[in-house]
Amino acid sequence: MSRFREMRALALAALLAGATVLAGGALRPAPTLATETTGSATDGAFPELPTGLGLGRPAAAEEIAGWDIDVRPDGVGLPEGRGTALEGEEIYIVQCAVCHGDFGESAGRWPMLAGGAGTLASHDPVKTVGSYWPYASTLIDYIYRAMPYGNAQSLTPDELYAVTAYVLWLNDVILDEEFELDRESYAEITLENVANFVPDDRETAEAHFWREPCMADCLPGTAEITMRARALDVTPEPGQGPTVD
Numbered sequence: 001m002s003r004f005r006e007m008r009a010l011a012l013a014a015l016l017a018g019a020t021v022l023a024g025g026a027l028r029p030a031p032t033l034a035t036e037t038t039g040s041a042t043d044g045a046f047p048e049l050p051t052g053l054g055l056g057r058p059a060a061a062e063e064i065a066g067w068d069i070d071v072r073p074d075g076v077g078l079p080e081g082r083g084t085a086l087e088g089e090e091i092y093i094v095q096c097a098v099c100h101g102d103f104g105e106s107a108g109r110w111p112m113l114a115g116g117a118g119t120l121a122s123h124d125p126v127k128t129v130g131s132y133w134p135y136a137s138t139l140i141d142y143i144y145r146a147m148p149y150g151n152a153q154s155l156t157p158d159e160l161y162a163v164t165a166y167v168l169w170l171n172d173v174i175l176d177e178e179f180e181l182d183r184e185s186y187a188e189i190t191l192e193n194v195a196n197f198v199p200d201d202r203e204t205a206e207a208h209f210w211r212e213p214c215m216a217d218c219l220p221g222t223a224e225i226t227m228r229a230r231a232l233d234v235t236p237e238p239g240q241g242p243t244v245d
Contacts, residue, residue: 112126
């Protein structure tokens with residue numbers, strides 16, 4: 001048997017027996033929790049096993065900062081930078097218009113960014129930045145993290161503010177195309193629908209609907225089967241179902 005085949009056979013035998021193949025072909029029992037000791041492989045003692053998984057390392061502060069880029073409605077997280085709608089027009093045409101249209105009207109089935117004022121209470125509401133969104137900081141946050149599509153987070157902070165200003169200008173929220181948007185002036189922006197966004201108060205407003213779920217002995221008597229799905233015939237025959245306008 002060749003040396004290669006001999007070592008392969010020894011390795012297979014060691015695997016089956018829970019042993020370790022040492023240099024020279026000798027076998028040693030695999031370490032267990034009861035036999036773990038400190039030392040090196042050269043002095044015959046088993047090396048100390050790590051207490052954890054032994055994978056990875058703690059993230060550095062600059063690495064965490066690269067992910068921590070969300071912007072809150074109160075402006076916390078806004079980056080340093082500035083931009084105007086006039087500057088943002090060219091950036092928008094190059095980076096955004098292919099999906100959202102030259103004037104925010106949408107290209108194909110991509111979301112509309114402008115228009116829809118006064119439509120939210122209608123049968124066919126049009127939800128855009130101008131008609132529906134609550135805060136300018138929400139728009140900045142979304143563009144900052146997710147746009148342009150397919151190349152997210154490629155905009156510089158100045159480009160970010162410029163594109164945001166242009167989208168707000170398309171919605172007649174910013175009327176001066178040279179208005180400089182930054183982390184301070186964003187607070188001057190008020191969107192039309194902000195009053196309709198309220199804190200989630202269901203914990204108190206809908207508390208009268210709540211009750212502790214019953215897990216045993218919920219109703220008197222023995223549970224009975226009153227109907228079976230096959231008898232219910234819930235799937236209508238062709239041509240017999242409800243019509244949809």
